[in-house]
Amino acid sequence: MNDGLTSVLYVEDSPLNVIVMEAMFEQRRDLRLHVAEAGMPAWRLSAQLQPSLLLIDLHLPDCHGSDLLKLLQMRRGWAQVPAIAVTADSDFDALGCGFMELWAKPLDVRRTLARLAELLPPPRGVRPADAVAAPVDGLQTGVVIDPAGDGPRRESGLMARHKQSLAPRQTDYGWVR
Numbered sequence: 001m002n003d004g005l006t007s008v009l010y011v012e013d014s015p016l017n018v019i020v021m022e023a024m025f026e027q028r029r030d031l032r033l034h035v036a037e038a039g040m041p042a043w044r045l046s047a048q049l050q051p052s053l054l055l056i057d058l059h060l061p062d063c064h065g066s067d068l069l070k071l072l073q074m075r076r077g078w079a080q081v082p083a084i085a086v087t088a089d090s091d092f093d094a095l096g097c098g099f100m101e102l103w104a105k106p107l108d109v110r111r112t113l114a115r116l117a118e119l120l121p122p123p124r125g126v127r128p129a130d131a132v133a134a135p136v137d138g139l140q141t142g143v144v145i146d147p148a149g150d151g152p153r154r155e156s157g158l159m160a161r162h163k164q165s166l167a168p169r170q171t172d173y174g175w176v177r
Contacts, residue, residue, distance in 0.1 A: 012035065013038055013057065088105040
């Protein structure tokens, strides 16, 4: 799975959260988001990847995200891959469990994109403007989607564009869109 793009592994069981993250990654053409919906699919997918960043939800259907992180860090070359806990559990001790930081859900789109730009700058020779796609309607205005609430505060075309994504097709390594 080496297409020349910087890989990021996102382990998340909520289709809505995946949609939001995918929409954010559409803003960065130099990044490739790989999604697994649980620990075991993430483990299987990890055999094919060498990501530059791990984004891991804590409350996965088959394990806790901190346990998955320990397992993934045993893979050759993965011990130094930065990992971020992406969770609604804002009281979690992310640093004590091996994560470099915690991103609290619901994610603030602007803040998340800014942090991605700090952690994963465009590759050498690529101007930042070339790595960033044209703004997706609403994304750069700070749309916040609260999966625990009554749904999006403002859809801005995001849900309409990704309606098919709400029913992802299961494979042996994760979701395929």
